[in-house]
Amino acid sequence: MKKRNKIAMIGSGQIGGILALLTGIRKLGDAVLFDVVEDMPQGKALDLSHLAPVFDLDFRVSGTNNIADIAGADVCIVTSGVPRKPGMSRDDLIKINADIIRSVGEGIKEHAPDSLVIVITNPLDVMAYLMQKVTGFDHRKVLGMAGVLDTARYRSFLAEEMNVSISSISAFVLGGHGDTMVPVRSYTTCNGVPVEKFISAERLDAIEKRVRGAGGEIVNLLKTGSAFCSPAASAILMAECYLQNKRKLLPASAYCQGEYGVDGLYIGVPIIMGGNGLEEIVEIELSDNEKQQLNKSVEAVRSVVSEL
Ligand code: TXD
Secondary structure: OOOOOOEEEOOOOHHHHHHHHHHHHHOOOEEEOOOOOOOHHHHHHHHHHHHHHHHOOOEEEEEEEEHHHOOOOOEEEEEEOEEEEOOOHHHHHHHHHHHHHHHHHHHHHOOOOOOEEEOOOOOHHHHHHHHHHHOOHHHHEEEEOOHHHHHHHHHHHHHHHOOOOOEEEEEOOOOOOOOOEEEEEOEEEOOOOOOOOOOOOOHHHHHHHHHHHHHHHHHHHHHOOOOOHHHHHHHHHHHHHOOOOOOOEEEEEHHHEEEOOOOOEEEEEEEEOOOEEEEEOOOOOOHHHHHHHHHHHHHHHHHHHHOO
C-alpha cells in the first residue's frame, strides 16, 4: 500500500505552526508537530485538525513531545531553537541553537534516517552544516532555507518599486543568510529585462540594503520574535520540490565542494531541487563586485563555523 507523505516539524513555535498549516493547504501530506514545550504542539495540532474540515482538506496532523513520533517522516523541517530579540544578531544565537541542533539531529538520525532535512534555525548556514555533521546524512539530503526567503523579499521590494506584478520579477540572493548576503543584481530582471532599465543604481543600492536588513526590520516591528509566515512558505516550497520531484532552480544553503571557490561549507547558492534533494549546484557567472561580496559572505560564515 502506498503510504501518505509525512512531514515532521522539529520545533512547533511560530514557524512550525505555519509550516503545518501550509502542509495541509498545499496538500503535501500529513504533519506531525514536535516540540519540547509540553502540550503546545498537541494544542496547535488539535486546532489545525479542526481547520481541515472547513477547507475540506484531507489532512491529518498530530502534536507530540516524543521525537520517536517522527518515525518514517519523508521530510523534517527544523525550526527548533530560539529566535532573535531586538539588537541581537543571528550569530548571537549560535551557542544556544547549536546544542539544540545537536540534540534534534540525533533524534532525526535515529527515527527518520531516510528523510530530507530542511534547516531553518539561525545562524542558518552554520546550523545546516552542523545538522549534516550530526546526522551524517548525504549532503544532498540536508539543506538550509534562506535564499528562497531573501529572494522573495528582494522580489517583493522590486515589484513594489516598479509597480509591476510580483510574478514578473526574477531575482537571486546568494551567500550566507546574514548581513553579508548578496542580492545578485546582474541576474535580476523584469521578465528578462534587466532591472537597471527600470530603477536607478542608487535606488537599487537602497533596496538591496533593505533586503539585507529585512529580517531585522521585522524583528524590530514585532518586538517578540522574528518573521514566521514567509519563512514557513519558503521551506514548504522546498519540500514541494522534493516530494514532487520538481527540479526547480532556487537558492538554498548547500554543501559546496569547490563550487564558487568554496570547499567544505554550507552557503547560499543556486541549486536544482528535485527528488534527490539537491540535484546539482548551478554555477553562474558573477560580476567582480558580486564575487567580492560572495567571498566576504563566505568568510563571515566560515568564522561562525569555527566557533562550533
Ligand atoms: O530564513 C530563515 N532561515 C529564518 C530563520 C527566518 C526567520 C526565522 N529564522 C529562525 O528560525 C529563527 O532565528 C529561529 O532560530 C528559528 C525558529 O523561529 P520561530 O519564530 O519559529 O521561533 P519560536 O517560535 O521560538 O519556535 C522555536 C521552537 C519553540 O517552540 C521551542 O520550544 C522549540 O523551538 N525548541 C525545541 N523543539 C524541539 N526540540 C528542542 N530541543 C527544542 N528547543 C527549543
